Amino acid sequence: MTFADRLFRPFPLSILCVALFAAALAFAQLERADERGVPPIDGSGSFEVDGIKVDIAARTADQARTAGWREAQRKGWKMLWARVNGKPLENAPGLPDSTLDSISGGIVVEEEHIGPNRYIATLGVLFDRARAGELLGVKGAIRRSAPMLVIPVEWSGATPVSFERRSEWQKAWARFRAGNSPIDYVRVSGTGADPVLLNAAQARRPGRGWWRMLLDQYGAADIVVPEVTLFRQWPGGPVIGKFVARHGPDAAVIDSFTLTAENGDALPAMLDRGIERIDRAYTRALQEGSLRTDRSLVVETPAAEVPIDDVLAEMASAATSNITIQVETPDAGALRGSETALRGMTGVTGVQTSSLALGGISIFRVSFSGPAAAFREALVARGWQVEDVGGGYRIRRGGSQPAQ
Structure with missing residues (x-):
């Protein structure tokens, strides 16, 4: 057989089928990768008020819309x-x-109808937590839970889905505004390695070692697994959703309930209501003290043992510091004022006058419970100007000129 015959002879059918199957599999993987990932739309801590209904009439549609937003x-x-x-x-x-306008962070349009001179809508308003908190009489600080890794699991047609592909349940958690909740949710987008690490099977895996690795990977300390099981009565008909709020690596049930949507178009609204009830259940468990982190998820490094004699010796050496202080005393009043100020400082156990010089610089010997550096910081905090001189400090009030 010549070289040309070998070059142009037909390939076996099996090799051709394998090549076509590999190409189809690669294309399917690329297509499936595009269907994954729903990044959370809001991770801020804004105050949110929703369900505000407005009905405004004006000369033009733009004026009616602007007036409607201000009314909202x-x-x-x-x-x-x-x-x-x-x-x-x-x-x-x-x-x-x-x-x-200064404290409002944005307007969320839930539903709107715009006419030539009328605006009817259901809106939501986001208020900046830092700016609005002062006017509300709160500073915006609330009790927060430990960071909770969220793995939303949706059962549909007897098949569980988490981040393997996009689902309505994942989309609902992505658009949930978690800033108003005391639960610190750690929500992932579902891209990259998320579908492999945080799949539906992982939500029921009891092994603590793998869970600890995942929590370290995503910067969380605990796990919550909100589940929903969807029952579609018939195509285009009602959808029944059974919701279960689970917590921890053992999937402990915090709460469960059932909601119903009229049809498939009303499914997102039903899922949003379900998330709100699940969030309230987790919040109630946090307030009652039952939302505690499993100790098996925390790896504690034992502290190194230190002999008690070394500890006592260190405490004795650091118990009291004798510090030399130089103070300008132009008259007797300044002398008494400086001595009184030193005696009134926290941690000072004694003040002795080593050298008295009215009209010059007097020297005090101060006994302080703690290191000398802490005493120096305390002097600066009280408004003294401090200079390091001769193993001690020279102090004077801020703004005064040093004595010659």
Whole structure:
């Protein structure tokens, strides 16, 4: 057989099938990778008020929309004030539009209908936590849980899905605004290695070693697994969702309930309501003290043993420091004032006058419970100017000129 015959002879059918199968598998993997990942839309700590209904008429559509958004800010502020302070809506103070513009972080359009001269909508308002907190009488600090890694699992058609592909349950958790919740949710986007590490099988795996690796990987300390099982009655008909809030590596049940959507179009709204109830269940468990981290997930490094004699010797050496202080004393009043100021400092156990020089520099010997560096910082905090001189400190009040 010549070289040309070998070059142009047909390939075996088996090799051709293997090549086509490999190409199809690679294309399917690329196509499936595009279907993964839903990044969370909001990770800020803004106050959110939703469900605000407005109905505004104006000369033009733009004027009606602008007036509707301003009306939503006014109503949203009063609703937020009443919710935070636990008082009726009528007692909420009014704020000018300029102030509301400065504390408002954005408008969320839930539903709107725009006409030539009318605007009807259901809106939500985001308020900046730092700016609005001062007007609300709170600083925005609330009790927060440990960082909780979220693995949402959706059962549909007897098949569990987490991050293996995009699901309505994952989308609902991505659009959930977790800033208002005391639960510190750690939500992942579902790209990269997430579908492999955080799949539905991992949610029921009891092995603590693998869980500890995942928590370290994602910067979390505990796990929550919110589950939903969808039952579709018939195509285009009602959808029943059974929700279960699980916690920890053993999937302990915190709460369970059932919601119903009229049809497939109402499914996202039902899932949003389910997340709100699950969040309230986790919050209630946190307040009751039952949302505790499993000790088997925490690896504690034992502290090195130190002989008690070394500890006592170190405590005795660091118990009291004798510090030499030089102070300008132009008169007797300045002398008494400086001595009184030194005696009144926290940690000072004694002040002795080693050298008295009215009109010059007097020297005190101060006994301080702690290191000399801590005493120096305490002097600076009280407004003294401190200079290191001769193994001690020379101090004078801020703004005064040093003595010649």
